[in-house]
Amino acid sequence: MNPYRLALHFDAKKPVFLSVSPEGFLLHGETLSSFNASIQSIQPLRKRFHNGKLVCFSKNGDTAKDGSSCSACPHRSQCTPKLRLTLHPLDPELPSPLFIELAFSSSQNLITYLQVLQNHDLPQHSPSKFSIQNRGRWGEVLFSFLNSKS
16 A cells, blocks of 8 residues: 555645546556546636746636636637546545546547446446556546446
8 A cells, every 4th residue: 555645635635636647647656557436526627828837727617817708818729628527536545536637638538428428327426447548748538437347
């Protein structure tokens, strides 16, 4: 058991974010090739960077941090739309909740996956497997549902 993972359970003040890399999900220096979790919430957001520095963001995809409307912003084309997932991992060694921000292709995969869940009359928070497709310079998040035999 990783002692750092265990310590994260007691740090309720700090959200725990997973990063996506071509090799897997990064969690404080550890790489997970896959993990199982349920999706608790999905939140659209937007971020704009200039020279590598975050200069504007929206926590809901509609209103910027300064209160201005994202749809009327002259810099909208420079923003990166993302989806932030709040996850409840099924592995008790992983901290809960976990947060992950999905880039475009991973967001498209999520939308397709949610349609599959809906077609099977399964809720968004159904137990799911999260894995990575190595795309060379980036990792793409893939989703699959766990059946009752998993």
